[in-house]
Amino acid sequence: MNIIKTPIIPPRQQFAKVEAPHELDKKAICIFAATGFFLDTDTYFQNQKVLPPASENSMDENGMLLKSTPWFKWHYSPRNISFETALDEFTQLFETIVAEQANNRPVILPLSGGLDSRTQAVALHEQKAEVHSYSYSFAGGFKEHHISAQIAKTCNFRFQPFIIPPNYLWQVIDELANINGCYSEFTHPRQMAVLDDFKKMQGSFSLGHWGDVLFDRGVGKKEAHLPELEILYKKIIKKGGLALANKLWIQWGLEGSFEAYLKERLEALLNQIDIDHKGAKVRAFKSLYWAPRWTSVNLSVFEEAHPIHLPYYDNRMCAFICTLPEEYLADRKLQIAYIKQRSPKLAKIMWQAQKPYNLNNYHKNKAPGNLPYRISNKLQREGNALLGKKYIQRNWELQFLGMENDEQLQSYIFNPQFHSFVPKSVVTEFYNAFKTQDPVTYSHPVSMLLTLSVWYANNRP
Structure with missing residues (x-):
């Protein structure tokens, strides 16, 4: 008998056999069509499942799952501590995790215009790590790598910009299907366009995935009045996804309605999370079912080139999050405070989500103060459109148009x-x-x- 213990947020899918017919799980595929990821432990087949997060799994020598027992459950147990204490604890924990993962070896750091990789950059710079950083932008899109280059320069990191070209998908689609098993749609992993370049780098990846979920409010202010089920249903359904799932459900002659089935599944999973706080409960749901089955799937592309490390996935970080008051996590407060305290120079660089503002003045990003930038930006895009230069915002525009x-x-x-x-x-x-x-x-x-x-x-x- 083999025992497999999965992390709180698994960075890769591990499959097991179960007692069921070897037939397509068409209900699961309908959810995949609607959301872009398989729910819970679902796969393409009824007799194959993915091992659940934070569980100890007993399997026989043939890969048959005998028993699965949770060893960790998400909870909301906020401690009565000051924000300064929370910041000190985060600083120590995060820098410890990053240092352990780097292990005094070269690090490959994807940089963006956001906060997760910037927070990693601060920790790696504090440790004087040898870092090869990079960033990518879409051909004809916002030059995100300009922000990343400033971060790298401030930290004295080696930096390499990439421009994601059109039409790259068709040259790599078979390789990508082999890497991710077709458990994610193909237009998201833009890293496939530069996989050969990754292989020429030295070191292991430090990836910032899931920081934006753990270190932000679980439920936005505008949706705080809605039930958890409605919040999640709206979040996971992709544009056009519901229409495709409904159509497949009918064509395949499945019983009942797709929407009723999906809501029933979501409600059952929500009921298993013993958390009363709405934001914390939604965050726990995402970490249990969204991170492992959507975010983690294309981490396998990075692993094709080099080993990967994920500081925000670390079991200690997940456990730490459960003990923090929601107000400290909301609106990226901890990460912003950490960057401003450790590296004031990085705090002055533009925050892409709040462009053209930075971490010191992003609260000014509201009318009428931000109108000049918004008008200028719109006029520039419209001017480019008149010149026949399409402004690219999404990967599918490069691959389908x-x-x-x-x-x-x-x-x-x-x-x-x-x-x-x-x-x-x-x-x-x-x-x-x-x-x-x-x-x-x-x-x-x-x-x-x-x-x-x-x-x-x-x-x-």
Whole structure:
């Protein structure tokens, strides 16, 4: 018998067999189509499951799951401590984790215009680590790497900018399918465009995933009055995803309605979380079911090049979060205070989410003070549009728009063999809606159809 203990937030999926028919789990696939990730322990097949987070799992020599027992449960037990004490504790814990993970070896640090990687940059700079940093921007999009370059320069890190080009997906789609098992749609992992460059670097990755969830309010102010189920339902359903899931549910002749099934699943999972505080409960749900099944899936791309470390995934960090008052986590207070205290120079660099403001003056990002920048930015985008320069904001725009992309896309989703799984009428409906109605809304369904087509070509039952 084999015992596998999973972390509180698993960085990779581990599969096990269960007693069930070896048949497609079409209900699970409908949820995947709607949200972009599989829920709970679901997979493509009924007799295969993913080991749950924070659990001890007994398996036989054939990989059959015998028993699964939780060893940690998310909770909300805020201590009566000052913000200064919380900041001191965070500083010590975070820098300890980062130092242990770096282990006096070279570190590869993805930098962005946000706070998670900037917080890592502070810790690594404090430790005088050897860091090779990089950032990427979309061709024709916001030059995020300009902010990252300033951070790297301030910390004396080596820095390498990447521009994600159009059409890269079709050269790497088979490799990506092999890496992530088609458990995520293909337009998100832009790191695939520079995987060969990653392999030339030296060191291990320090990745900032999930910091923005742990260190922010669990529920936004505008949705605080809503029930947890409604909040989560709205958050996980992608634009156009519900329409695709409903259509597949009907085409596959599944009992009841997709929406009722999804809400029933979500409510059952929520009821298992013994937390009364709404924000903390939603954060726990995301960490249990969203992080392992969406965020973690494409970490495997980084692992193709080098080992990965995730300071925000660390078990100690998750346990620490459960003991902090929600007000200290809200609005990124701890990370902002940490950066301002440890590195005032980094605090002065633009925060992309609050551009053109920084960590010292972002509270001014409201009308009328921010109107000059907003007007100037809009005029610049409109001017570029008149010159035929499209402003790229999303990866799918690089991979789905234009004649070359369209030919490649059609070759996958209009493959006759795929239509024995997803009827051609469904594919045609959503493809036409993407092309003629609303590409923003229907990019997700088209991307999911592409993902399912590649999966089905390699895994036909």
